[in-house]
Amino acid sequence: MRTLYQFHGGIHPTGNKTQSTQCPIARMPLPSRLVIPFRQHAGESAKPLVRAGDRVLKGQLIGMPDGFVSSAVHASTSGTIAAIDMQPIAHPSGMPDLCATLIPDGREEWVPHAAVDYLGSDPAELRQYLRLSGVVGLGGAVFPCDLKLRPLRGHPNRSICTLILNGAECEPYITCDDMLMRERAAEIVQGAEMLRFMLEAGEVLIGIEDNKPEAIAAMRQAVTDSGLPFEVIVVPTIYPSGSAKQLIRILTGLEVPSGKLPTDIGVQCFNIATSYSVYRALAHGEPLLSRIVTVTGNVRQAQNLEVLLGTPVQELIALGEALPDTNRYIMGGPMMGMELASTDVPLVKAGNCIIAASDKLFPPAPPALPCIRCTRCAQACPADLQPMDLYWFAQSRDFGKAQAFSLFDCIECGSCSYVCPSHIPLVQYFQFAKSEIRAREQEKKAADHARERHEFREYRFEREKQEKAEKLAAKERAVREAVAASAATSPQPEIQAAIDRAKEQAATVEPKNTDNPTPQQQSEIAGIEAQREHIRELAKSSVEHTKD
Amino acid sequence: MLSALLVMAIIAIVLGAVLGYSAIKFRVEGNPLVEKIDAILPQTQCGQCGYPGCRPYAEAIASGEADINLCPPGGEEGIHKLADLLGMEFKTFGGNTVIKPKAVAFIDENICIGCTLCFQACPVDAIAGAAKQMHTIIAYECTGCELCVAPCPVDCISMVPIEEKITTWKRKYPEQTLVLAQ
Ligand code: SF4
Ligand code: SF4
Ligand code: SF4
Numbered sequence: 001m002r003t004l005y006q007f008h009g010g011i012h013p014t015g016n017k018t019q020s021t022q023c024p025i026a027r028m029p030l031p032s033r034l035v036i037p038f039r040q041h042a043g044e045s046a047k048p049l050v051r052a053g054d055r056v057l058k059g060q061l062i063g064m065p066d067g068f069v070s071s072a073v074h075a076s077t078s079g080t081i082a083a084i085d086m087q088p089i090a091h092p093s094g095m096p097d098l099c100a101t102l103i104p105d106g107r108e109e110w111v112p113h114a115a116v117d118y119l120g121s122d123p124a125e126l127r128q129y130l131r132l133s134g135v136v137g138l139g140g141a142v143f144p145c146d147l148k149l150r151p152l153r154g155h156p157n158r159s160i161c162t163l164i165l166n167g168a169e170c171e172p173y174i175t176c177d178d179m180l181m182r183e184r185a186a187e188i189v190q191g192a193e194m195l196r197f198m199l200e201a202g203e204v205l206i207g208i209e210d211n212k213p214e215a216i217a218a219m220r221q222a223v224t225d226s227g228l229p230f231e232v233i234v235v236p237t238i239y240p241s242g243s244a245k246q247l248i249r250i251l252t253g254l255e256v257p258s259g260k261l262p263t264d265i266g267v268q269c270f271n272i273a274t275s276y277s278v279y280r281a282l283a284h285g286e287p288l289l290s291r292i293v294t295v296t297g298n299v300r301q302a303q304n305l306e307v308l309l310g311t312p313v314q315e316l317i318a319l320g321e322a323l324p325d326t327n328r329y330i331m332g333g334p335m336m337g338m339e340l341a342s343t344d345v346p347l348v349k350a351g352n353c354i355i356a357a358s359d360k361l362f363p364p365a366p367p368a369l370p371c372i373r374c375t376r377c378a379q380a381c382p383a384d385l386q387p388m389d390l391y392w393f394a395q396s397r398d399f400g401k402a403q404a405f406s407l408f409d410c411i412e413c414g415s416c417s418y419v420c421p422s423h424i425p426l427v428q429y430f431q432f433a434k435s436e437i438r439a440r441e442q443e444k445k446a447a448d449h450a451r452e453r454h455e456f457r458e459y460r461f462e463r464e465k466q467e468k469a470e471k472l473a474a475k476e477r478a479v480r481e482a483v484a485a486s487a488a489t490s491p492q493p494e495i496q497a498a499i500d501r502a503k504e505q506a507a508t509v510e511p512k513n514t515d516n517p518t519p520q521q522q523s524e525i526a527g528i529e530a531q532r533e534h535i536r537e538l539a540k541s542s543v544e545h546t547k548d
Numbered sequence: 549m550l551s552a553l554l555v556m557a558i559i560a561i562v563l564g565a566v567l568g569y570s571a572i573k574f575r576v577e578g579n580p581l582v583e584k585i586d587a588i589l590p591q592t593q594c595g596q597c598g599y600p601g602c603r604p605y606a607e608a609i610a611s612g613e614a615d616i617n618l619c620p621p622g623g624e625e626g627i628h629k630l631a632d633l634l635g636m637e638f639k640t641f642g643g644n645t646v647i648k649p650k651a652v653a654f655i656d657e658n659i660c661i662g663c664t665l666c667f668q669a670c671p672v673d674a675i676a677g678a679a680k681q682m683h684t685i686i687a688y689e690c691t692g693c694e695l696c697v698a699p700c701p702v703d704c705i706s707m708v709p710i711e712e713k714i715t716t717w718k719r720k721y722p723e724q725t726l727v728l729a730q
């Protein structure tokens with residue numbers, strides 16, 4: 001028996017998971033239209049490869065990864081691209097993003113695809129393959145999977161010692177990972193072996209919360225059947241054990257230091273659904289086209305559906321049959337999910353759950369009261385932070401202090417808000433502060449860049465001035481020499497004539513655009529001259545300033 | 549007695565030498581206060597403060613010649629930071645300073661006559677073009693200083709406010725109805 005460790009804090013919200021585990025994963029019928037965003041992953045948006053009117057096949061690459069942190073996007077089924085434009089998406093800003101609208105033709109015609117012999121391939125090639133297959137972390141962060149498989153430069157062993165498969169699924173209501181483990185355990189285990197191979201990891205630990213006995217049994221059976229030396233470890237049910245750093249702590253006792261990544265301590269963590277899509281990508285050559293979604297809450301039939309990416313959330317809800325008193329929808333779980341401003345948004349790679357919410361099911365939070373410094377939030381914080389202090393700094397916009405108190409270690413789990421007797425929406429303050437700090441860092445970068453360019457320009461002016469002075473001096477010297485020489489020999493009449501001609505021409509021929517200027521143009525020209533003079537003055541004085 | 553004096557003298561000489569050496573070796577170039585002030589200024593280089601660029605303004609603040617509330621692009625935020633740095637009281641913008649939303653210049657390339665006047669005015673070399681050729685703004689280099697707008701003889705430069713995109717979106721301050729205890 002392995003010794004398990006504990007992380008600081010944590011809470012025990014009601015699970016509400018049984019409602020959606022009553023029936024097996026159902027396949028969602030083909031929707032009438034798919035809206036596929038080009039950014040379904042952390043990082044840069046993918047670049048569209050198709051145009052409106054193009055016919056595409058199921059699995060066809062329609063968005064090319066663009067940039068270091070980016071991933072590919074594919075057509076989820078065969079059909080015709082109706083438009084490439086800005087469409088509403090599920091985002092806290094409520095802003096639209098670039099999407100491809102795909103009208104399915106119902107034929108589900110695949111692009112040619114084949115399995116990859118991963119054992120005989122170079123890990124770098126496999127990473128590129130996964131990038132082009134659009135495989136991203138399906139636990140919620142949607143970070144491109146290939147980047148998490150890179151060999152480690154800084155680590156002494158240069159490889160990962162422990163690969164952790166995250167099957168904890170600690171957030172209430174969500175059961176998509178649970179159902180996937182119950183029904184497709186063998187594939188998940190094969191995917192884990194592929195990940196282990198690419199990482200050259202020593203041991204593989206699969207962590208599952210003890211509220212999922214069926215999934216635990218299925219995974220244990222699959223591991224035994226595969227003959228692989230993996231270990232399925234049952235962890236106690238406590239929120240947020242499914243957060244990577246917390247699960248690592250439970251399973252290995254290791255603490256990921258502040259500001260570091262798990263890889264810095266030789267551990268890498270993947271969600272079980274990511275492992276499943278790695279298996280589909282390598283063993284079948286299928287890019288990530290669908291995911292399992294829990295449709296639950298205030299619905300007649302809570303269940304898990306296998307849904308094509310890009311399916312309108314509306315159609316998902318219609319299938320779940322929301323009860324009449326439903327007044328809003330949440331994408332994700334009740335702790336970390338976001339309320340949808342509209343259901344006319346597509347389901348994306350990050351969308352693990354849709355909850356129909358009513359005031360009966362989720363009573364609106366009472367108005368916030370002042371913080372009484374009871375420190376319950378600090379007791380609950382799994383990242384061992386002092387949320388009441390962070391709240392104080394964030395609400396007074398003292399971002400420097402907030403950062404000094406490790407704001408960026410906050411995983412936005414919502415445990416603090418959950419226990420706060422004053423009902424302060426603490427996480428919202430932390431998200432606000434983080435967003436503000438990131439924006440400022442961007443601004444600072446831009447300002448530094450502008451300073452550099454401005455300084456270079458001044459240096460250039462100075463250099464040009466010097467060069468001009470040197471040229472002038474050289475010319476004067478040449479003239480002086482020529483005069484001295486011409487004193488000896490009189491100028492030849494032809495040259496003198498040519499010089500005279502040139503002078504005459506210069507006097508008569510004027511630049512065309514200054515012919516007969518209208519009075520208005522003349523005044524404009526005078527204005528420009530004044531501006532020029534002003535700019536020269538500015539330039540001169542700024543150059544002098546730097547010289548001082 | 550004599551040896552004690554001697555020891556003290558030697559120590560004094562050695563320390564003096566070390567101090568003298570480090571004064572040369574670790575000499576701080578320029579005025580560190582100017583650097584700190586310049587780091588706060590937004591580097592728009594627009595001249596609205598009355599100085600030909602951010603650095604000259606930083607120098608003027610450091611020498612006590614200029615007030616800290618003269619830079620509109622820095623906003624009140626900037627004044628707060630300067631006040632904190634210099635241990636001064638915050639002051640609002642004097643007069644009728646308008647703080648405009650951040651914008652970038654845009655050249656209507658159909659009208660541009662290639663006079664190079666804007667090119668000469670740009671403080672950060674964000675305009676590409678050559679004499680009698682159409683000019684264009686390198687949007688990501690543009691600081692939005694507006695210095696190129698006035699010199700253009702054909703008025704083909706306009707300032708386009710930067711729209712908030714999903715990638716630059718910032719979370720708003722949480723709306724919260726704070727019920728104060730009676
Ligand atoms: S739980 Fe709420 S009231 Fe208590 S210290 Fe934390 S923020 Fe303040
Ligand atoms: S949201 Fe952040 S501060 Fe609050 S409990 Fe979770 S990790 Fe701690
Ligand atoms: S007003 Fe313009 S030039 Fe002056 S400090 Fe501010 S940004 Fe720089």
